[in-house]
Amino acid sequence: MERADALSLIRAHLPVSRETEARLDLYAEELRRWSRAKNLVGPETLSRLWVRHIADSAQVLASAPDARRWVDLGSGAGFPGLVVAILLADTQGADIRLVESNGRKCAFLRAAARQAKAPAAVHCERIESFVAGWHKPVDVVSARALAPLSKLLDLAGPLIEAGAIGVFHKGQDVERELTEASTCWKFSYKLIPSWTQSGSALVILRDCERKTA
Numbered sequence: 500m501e502r503a504d505a506l507s508l509i510r511a512h513l514p515v516s517r518e519t520e521a522r523l524d525l526y527a528e529e530l531r532r533w534s535r536a537k538n539l540v541g542p543e544t545l546s547r548l549w550v551r552h553i554a555d556s557a558q559v560l561a562s563a564p565d566a567r568r569w570v571d572l573g574s575g576a577g578f579p580g581l582v583v584a585i586l587l588a589d590t591q592g593a594d595i596r597l598v599e600s601n602g603r604k605c606a607f608l609r610a611a612a613r614q615a616k617a618p619a620a621v622h623c624e625r626i627e628s629f630v631a632g633w634h635k636p637v638d639v640v641s642a643r644a645l646a647p648l649s650k651l652l653d654l655a656g657p658l659i660e661a662g663a664i665g666v667f668h669k670g671q672d673v674e675r676e677l678t679e680a681s682t683c684w685k686f687s688y689k690l691i692p693s694w695t696q697s698g699s700a701l702v703i704l705r706d707c708e709r710k711t712a
Contacts (some may be wrong), residue, residue: 502527505549508694512561513586522585522615523553529611530576537603539576555695556582559641559666562691562701566638566664569595572626572654573645575604577611579668580641584612584619593618598629626654637663644668648676648702652684656707659686665704668693673700683710 506523509515515523527548534540544551556579560566567590571580574597587593597612597619599605605623612619622629640658642651651667652659659665669676673690680686686707693699 501547502549505554508554509557513557518589519586522588526581526585526611526615529614533607539604539607550695552578553582557586558694558701559583560586562666562703563639563664567592567594568636568638570598570637570640570658571595572598572640572642574599574608577608578643581608581611581617581619584617585615588617595619596622598622598626600625630654630657639664639666641666649680649683652680652707656709659704659707667702669700669702671698673702685710
């Protein structure tokens with residue numbers, strides 16, 4: 500039932516073919532298998548994997564449905580970046596970069612992306628190193644449960660300044676985080692209420708520029 504609820508939620512906003520559904524099933528199976536040995540996701544959330552993690556991740560794509568070139572920071576077990584890659588697996592030009600410094604999680608991401616035939620490349624390095632060395636166009640930079648917004652802008656700011664949109668999951672403290680971030684950064688934003696968690700939202704950031712003293 501939880502899987503059906505999640506797929507229904509995703510389909511209300513995004514097209515999901517039978518092939519995509521099968522890829523999501525492979526991903527969920529692989530994540531459960533690895534988590535039993537590697538503890539990639541807390542066991543208490545595995546019972547809510549489809550809504551809590553997969554549908555929750557899918558909403559970032561719904562916020563930027565035409566985006567094809569993604570950079571996902573701190574990808575962890577693949578949320579939201581690998582879910583986005585799976586949803587875009589049949590889309591021409593899709594290119595999702597998963598940035599994760601933990602070697603165990605990188606190994607999982609590579610295995611899961613290969614299993615699901617997702618257009619995702621794993622960069623097993625620190626975010627600062629990746630961003631400093633990345634000079635190709637980016638449509639969206641995303642992150643989920645990684646850091647406060649002010650820190651996210653320190654990490655992702657160069658990509659957003661170069662033209663990417665920032666799409667970040669945030670909880671009930673989003674207004675405070677926006678206020679704190681605005682002390683060092685100028686940006687425009689909008690909030691999209693979360694599909695899956697009452698009081699949470701996606702922050703969509705554009706026109707980002709660090710303030711000068």
